[in-house]
Ligand SMILES: [Fe+2]
């Protein structure tokens with residue numbers, strides 16, 4: 001027991017020194033398990049996050065917007081892969097993680113349980129949802145676990161295009177007809193609060209924060225990130241000529257930040273518990289896609305086995 | 316494990332029966348540098364590993380050449396051997412040019 005405590009103190013000292021932890025290094029079980037949970041939830045979010053946007057690929061208003069949306073959704077698939085890869089270095093298999101997701105046992109970001117009702121929602125997702133994701137992910141590029149930090153660096157490089165294409169899409173609508181402006185405003189009305197919830201519950205209700213902060217796998221608090229997001233996004237909404245749906249929102253000169261109204265956390269917990277507008281649809285879509293792809297996976301495996309069995313095949 | 320009582324790490328993920336093997340991906344960028352490790356992916360065979368590596372890791376002109384290597388074929392040094400392997404180089408500062416004081420009158424050395 002004493003030895004275990006010494007070892008954990010040594011581990012913490014390495015983290016404090018800024019040493020990156022690598023897959024084959026010894027690490028406390030709790031560190032490993034917390035990371036597996038955090039990275040796999042993040043991976044699942046990238047994968048499920050393709051669904052609300054995929055819904056509009058076939059209905060994009062121009063060929064260029066369609067190509068952009070396709071490229072963005074393809075990036076998200078890649079992000080899922082980088083993150084599953086990082087989780088696998090901790091000794092879990094990708095298959096087991098995906099099984100957990102399909103069985104409804106794994107969590108993913110609650111934002112993806114909201115529907116994309118209009119084309120403007122695609123702009124709002126890029127601008128707000130990817131914008132919030134970037135804010136979360138940039139500090140993680142410095143996290144203590146090497147494979148996770150490296151995956152985040154790749155992801156962050158690709159994310160800024162996601163946010164910009166969303167803003168660009170909304171800007172086109174904001175400069176369009178009255179009906180297009182109304183569509184953009186409606187999208188902001190529906191996506192604003194769920195986007196603020198993406199940063200997670202308030203710090204005082206967030207039980208694991210202190211340990212995760214000590215381990216450098218959470219580098220900024222939920223409330224700190226949320227404030228930064230509001231401060232950065234409100235002037236962008238003003239540029240678009242859109243109204244942020246919060247009557248309590250105002251600049252606080254003394255704090256140097258925007259004050260904003262209370263968040264309806266009951267809605268957040270309802271969505272997390274599976275009672276959001278699209279939870280069931282999202283899982284059904286994932287399960288169907290996985291089942292529909294089974295024959296492709298089997299065929300590829302059979303082909304590979306046949307190639308290996310060929311006389312003269314490389315050992 | 317020497318002087319370390321934290322739980323032993325697993326060498327690699329347990330190979331699931333139905334999952335494709337893991338491959339490590341290396342890319343050479345335009346500028347004539349060596350291939351660099353960029354990540355990993357699962358694929359049924361080498362051809363599929365190359366195709367997937369192209370789709371996942373080179374969507375933005377990241378490279379002009381790809382290598383894929385089965386992860387199981389890589390032998391890695393152990394973190395426990397870090398000291399015996401890498402410490403000895405540290406006290407051989409005479410291997411670096413800065414160790415030698417060149418008189419200011421001497422040029423082109
Ligand atoms: Fe992403």
Ligand SMILES: [Fe+2]
Pocket residue numbers: 076130133159162
């Ligand atoms: Fe994104």
